[in-house]
Amino acid sequence: MIGTIVLLDREECIRLLATHCVGRIAVVDHGRPHVVPVNYTMDGDAVVFRTAVGTKLDAASRSAVAFEVDDLDRETREGWSVVVHGLAQEVTPYDRPDIVRRVRSLDPVPWATGDKPHVVRIAPHTVTGRRVRRPDPDPDR
Amino acid sequence: MTPVTREALLEELAVDECWALLATHMVGRLAVATLDGCPVVVPMNYVVSGNGIVFRTDDGTKLRAIGNGRASFEVDAVDPHRGTGWSVLVRGDVYEATSWELAGVTLDAWAPGPKRLWLRLAAREVTGRRLDVAGFEPDERGYL
Numbered sequence: 001m002i003g004t005i006v007l008l009d010r011e012e013c014i015r016l017l018a019t020h021c022v023g024r025i026a027v028v029d030h031g032r033p034h035v036v037p038v039n040y041t042m043d044g045d046a047v048v049f050r051t052a053v054g055t056k057l058d059a060a061s062r063s064a065v066a067f068e069v070d071d072l073d074r075e076t077r078e079g080w081s082v083v084v085h086g087l088a089q090e091v092t093p094y095d096r097p098d099i100v101r102r103v104r105s106l107d108p109v110p111w112a113t114g115d116k117p118h119v120v121r122i123a124p125h126t127v128t129g130r131r132v133r134r135p136d137p138d139p140d141r
Numbered sequence: 142m143t144p145v146t147r148e149a150l151l152e153e154l155a156v157d158e159c160w161a162l163l164a165t166h167m168v169g170r171l172a173v174a175t176l177d178g179c180p181v182v183v184p185m186n187y188v189v190s191g192n193g194i195v196f197r198t199d200d201g202t203k204l205r206a207i208g209n210g211r212a213s214f215e216v217d218a219v220d221p222h223r224g225t226g227w228s229v230l231v232r233g234d235v236y237e238a239t240s241w242e243l244a245g246v247t248l249d250a251w252a253p254g255p256k257r258l259w260l261r262l263a264a265r266e267v268t269g270r271r272l273d274v275a276g277f278e279p280d281e282r283g284y285l
Contacts, residue, residue: 005252022219026172026182035172035215037228066182072168077251081184132252
């Protein structure tokens with residue numbers, strides 16, 4: 001059974017992003033797309049995550065990225081997904097002081113131990129989302 | 142600060158285990174590059190077929206904008222409360238599937254739309270990680 005799609009407005013997308021903590025960031029590195037899961041937190045409408053030196057996520061500093069979060073139920077086949085397109089930029093002491101202060105106070109918690117000195121912030125350009133709904137409840141449920 | 146060794150936290154999965162995990166799931170995220178080199182990522186329901194992944198999509202989606210055919214596909218199952226789970230990455234080339242490649246393949250679309258286009262991602266590289274207690278983060282290779 002095929003569901004219906006509802007487009008989500010930006011405000012709803014940001015609200016949904018704030019309810020989760022694992023997303024997937026896609027970058028293009030020398031023409032090759034790369035997608036990895038990261039844990040993240042939100043700074044208003046911006047996505048913030050930590051990364052280590054020398055990762056492929058280096059391609060994510062000062063470049064266009066796509067960031068995706070979803071919550072899809074395989075039983076009901078309902079759920080939502082949100083995609084942020086924007087410019088990823090490492091937060092450094094040379095950034096605007098209000099951003100540095102805010103991001104430091106957020107301190108996106110690295111779940112794993114190890115040195116993750118780089119904090120990357122995605123300034124959103126577009127934020128889009130979709131929700132898939134079943135047209136009718138399944139009669140067997 | 143002495144970092145805890147990642148070996149204690151992250152177990153690299155064998156290729157056959159990656160394929161077995163891929164077969165247990167139905168939704169992943171496909172990342173491609175547009176012609177102008179921008180990344181696009183979309184959740185897709187999928188089915189494993191041979192050494193590849195098959196998707197259905199509409200003609201009009203952004204995936205039509207696939208630049209060089211390179212693609213990266215990610216599937217994960219993470220419990221954020223316990224900090225456990227796994228992720229698998231499939232990298233390769235995505236192209237419109239031929240009818241013989243689709244023989245015996247069934248894939249229901251979750252979302253509406255004509256879904257006229259059948260895509261297949263031929264795997265060049267399949268890697269995966271299982272994470273233990275204490276959390277997860279991309280390692281130096283950039284994934285869990």
